[in-house]
Amino acid sequence: MPWVVCLMALSWLAVARASNTRGGPVTAEVDIFPRSDSRPAALSRKDASNVALWLMPVDTEAQADAQTAPQKPAPQLVQRNKTFQPHVAIVEVGTVVEFPNRDPFFHNIFSLFDGKRFDLGLYESGSTRTVRFDRPGVSFLFCNIHAEMSAVVLAVETPYFALSDSSGHLTVPDVPDGRYEMHVWYERSLPEDLRELIREVEITGSGRALPRIRVAENPNFTSEHKNKYGQDYVPPPPTGYSRR
Numbered sequence: 001m002p003w004v005v006c007l008m009a010l011s012w013l014a015v016a017r018a019s020n021t022r023g024g025p026v027t028a029e030v031d032i033f034p035r036s037d038s039r040p041a042a043l044s045r046k047d048a049s050n051v052a053l054w055l056m057p058v059d060t061e062a063q064a065d066a067q068t069a070p071q072k073p074a075p076q077l078v079q080r081n082k083t084f085q086p087h088v089a090i091v092e093v094g095t096v097v098e099f100p101n102r103d104p105f106f107h108n109i110f111s112l113f114d115g116k117r118f119d120l121g122l123y124e125s126g127s128t129r130t131v132r133f134d135r136p137g138v139s140f141l142f143c144n145i146h147a148e149m150s151a152v153v154l155a156v157e158t159p160y161f162a163l164s165d166s167s168g169h170l171t172v173p174d175v176p177d178g179r180y181e182m183h184v185w186y187e188r189s190l191p192e193d194l195r196e197l198i199r200e201v202e203i204t205g206s207g208r209a210l211p212r213i214r215v216a217e218n219p220n221f222t223s224e225h226k227n228k229y230g231q232d233y234v235p236p237p238p239t240g241y242s243r244r
Helices: 002-022 060-067 191-195
Strands: 024-034 052-057 078-080 083-085 088-092 095-100 107-111 118-123 128-133 137-143 150-156 161-163 169-175 178-185 199-203 213-217
Touching (some): 052 060, 052 088, 052 150, 052 169, 060 178, 088 095, 088 161, 118 128, 161 169, 191 213
Parallel strands (some): 024 213, 088 150
Antiparallel strands (some): 078 083, 095 128, 107 137, 137 150
16 A cells, blocks of 8 residues: 555654764864974874864754754863862853862852853852853853962854863764764864864764864963953962962
8 A cells, every 4th residue: 555655664764864863973083293293193292181072063954953952961160179170161052051169168260251251259168150151162261269270161052072081082972964064172272273173074874983183282372361350369378278
């Protein structure tokens, strides 16, 4: 009966479409090398962690899949031992990030540069404050009390993203087949070097490993910064005194 054949065909197409929508993991390997060194992989940085990669859908089908992708759990940037854990977080635009204070003293988290601008004010041990990252961009975070504290939240307009581990390996989960624009970000790189890494890639069932990515490290990178008033930090007090 023709209608039975038609129903079976539609059912098969639905299953195939659902399978494609779920997609599979996309992998990549990252090398970090000194910007002044043009030799392939020579003197590569041993710790290749915290390189962010995200895939922006290009074709209509991939864009539709991205809109129905499940929301990822809200991340936390925990303040512990005068550090942010993790140091880098990548989130989809609109995500609310939690900032719990797990130190036995006060913190004052702020971001006054590109990306999301905010100032969480002074808050005590055991408390948590939140920020919604409602615009794409890179937000550099600092503590107005402790100069050694810094972190980065990268907000992107796609659900397909990942951070590299110390070996430079990264995995973007659940990427449907389609065409994407690949973006790479690294805190120690110059913007012009990162722009050169933007390219279009095609993800297919048999092609889910991206070409090796070489990221140039700026030799003049520094983590030094001013406080939220644009002034130098007050030198730490003598050993044995707890800054609160």
